[in-house]
Amino acid sequence: MIEEKKGAILILSGPSGCGKSTLLKEVYKDISDYYFSISTTTRAPRTGEQNGVDYFFVTKEEFEKDIKNDDFLEYAKVHDNYYGTSLKPINKALEEGKLVIFDIDVQGHEIVRNKLDSIVTSVFITTPSLKVLEERLNARNTDSSDIIEKRIKNAKGEVEFFQDYDYLIINDNLEIAAKELVCIANITRIKTKLYEKDKIISNWLN
Ligand SMILES: Nc1ncnc2c1ncn2[C@@H]1O[C@H](COP(=O)(O)OP(=O)(O)OP(=O)(O)O)[C@@H](O)[C@H]1O
Numbered sequence: 001m002i003e004e005k006k007g008a009i010l011i012l013s014g015p016s017g018c019g020k021s022t023l024l025k026e027v028y029k030d031i032s033d034y035y036f037s038i039s040t041t042t043r044a045p046r047t048g049e050q051n052g053v054d055y056f057f058v059t060k061e062e063f064e065k066d067i068k069n070d071d072f073l074e075y076a077k078v079h080d081n082y083y084g085t086s087l088k089p090i091n092k093a094l095e096e097g098k099l100v101i102f103d104i105d106v107q108g109h110e111i112v113r114n115k116l117d118s119i120v121t122s123v124f125i126t127t128p129s130l131k132v133l134e135e136r137l138n139a140r141n142t143d144s145s146d147i148i149e150k151r152i153k154n155a156k157g158e159v160e161f162f163q164d165y166d167y168l169i170i171n172d173n174l175e176i177a178a179k180e181l182v183c184i185a186n187i188t189r190i191k192t193k194l195y196e197k198d199k200i201i202s203n204w205l206n
């Protein structure tokens, strides 16, 4: 178990195309003092994606070297590519008291929840239906039909994991879903007061 930190963790998971990145962009307008965990991946960048902003894009060899060096807090194979979270920046952000936001899959959620001793809140995001998910993936127009097919197939398995999460957001109306996520982010931050419970009790008694 890694030592307890002052910050808190907010994990977002959900099938590809449910709107995690879109929702986060909305939420960032209304929260502060957060740190988004930029993952490392062997997936090829989509048009418009920037190295070091959306992901750190690396080769399979580079990723495997990071695994050997024990650099990852967690990593997983998702839709045939490797994705991983580097531990160092997460520890730094937690020490600084930040709300650390992860966009990771259901395997990563399980690991982070059990490995870090910080306050963790998890949110599963989905669409109102599989049909809507398929429409969004097609409309996004960033992936080939083979890749979309694979992601739809995997979504059917991923959705069953929503019960392992603290909250479920059905991203139908973007504005409503973003408001729900802002509430959850705020509650997660408020929970960090619990780190100080000994200090609070002793101040209260004196
Ligand atoms: N509430 C919404 N209503 C309609 N369209 C939406 C909504 N939320 C997101 N979208 C659209 O759905 C598509 C997928 O969204 P986004 O890329 O944010 O999904 P994602 O969950 O981050 O996907 P991935 O895991 O593949 O990165 C985008 O084209 C986005 O504009």
Ligand SMILES: Nc1nc2c(ncn2[C@@H]2O[C@H](COP(=O)(O)O)[C@@H](O)[C@H]2O)c(=O)[nH]1
Binding pocket: 012, 013, 014, 015, 016, 039, 040, 043, 074, 075, 076, 078, 079, 083, 084, 085, 103, 104, 105, 106, 107, 108, 109
């Ligand atoms: N376990 C991890 N999963 C991750 C990480 N970074 C992203 N992801 C998840 O992968 C899929 C696909 O993402 P995409 O950008 O290719 O559409 C999605 O579910 C992400 O949440 C990670 O570091 N670890």
